[in-house]
């Protein structure tokens with residue numbers, strides 16, 4: 001039997017650098033023609049200062065990755081298996097993603113949690129599989145409207161982070177805070193609510209490893225549009241955005257990317273770590 005292709009990249013430093021990034025999650029939308037139109041247009045806008053990442057549906061990953069070569073656009077999967085290989089019809093491994101040129105994979109998106117019954121243990125397994133294969137997982141966490149109303153946001157997020165921190169190499173992951181009530185609803189978290197929640201996430205991570213918490217990119221997702229992107233991105237603990245609906249229309253997406261280019265955080269912001277007492 002052929003040995004599973006695991007661990008080849010585990011020794012590479014895949015730690016993401018904390019800087020602004022804008023991630024387009026196309027979800028189950030698009031076509032080859034859409035990819036062929038979007039990637040060159042995104043490539044013309046992409047600049048080194050803000051990483052521009054696209055998450056196409058799986059059948060288009062290889063094409064997008066090829067189209068993106070040399071454009072400054074990077075490629076992410078929307079999901080990945082937790083196993084390196086095996087009898088898992090319909091799934092793909094992190095090593096396969098690395099082979100087709102992906103740098104990232106979304107893990108634990110709320111739509112996977114809701115419609116595919118993914119739990120925190122499985123999501124931690126997927127993050128682990130990515131990290132071992134040299135793919136940076138973008139681990140999505142977030143509370144429901146009911147949980148927020150009951151005052152359970154902190155508990156829900158900390159529990160999701162505990163699972164992440166049980167994963168070897170977790171320091172090399174990216175966390176995306178996507179409150180479930182903000183996804184696809186046109187009701188984004190206010191910049192203040194998003195900042196307070198990101199500060200809580202960073203403070204909780206810092207209890208385990210302050211340096212890792214200071215370095216880790218924390219993205220916000222949920223109804224990010226051209227008219228709220230700049231205010232969200234200006235917040236000190238928001239390092240980027242994960243965009244769904246507005247990423248499907250170049251005219252709606254490019255202003256979000258431009259907003260990120262305009263909001264450059266200083267090194268002092270990147271070095272400050274809130275404590276749990278400060279964010280309480």
Ligand SMILES: O=C(CO)COP(=O)(O)O
Pocket residue numbers: 025109178182183184185186221222223224242243244245246
């Ligand atoms: O789920 C999201 C990104 O992963 C957010 O989707 P919307 O931007 O459509 O709210």
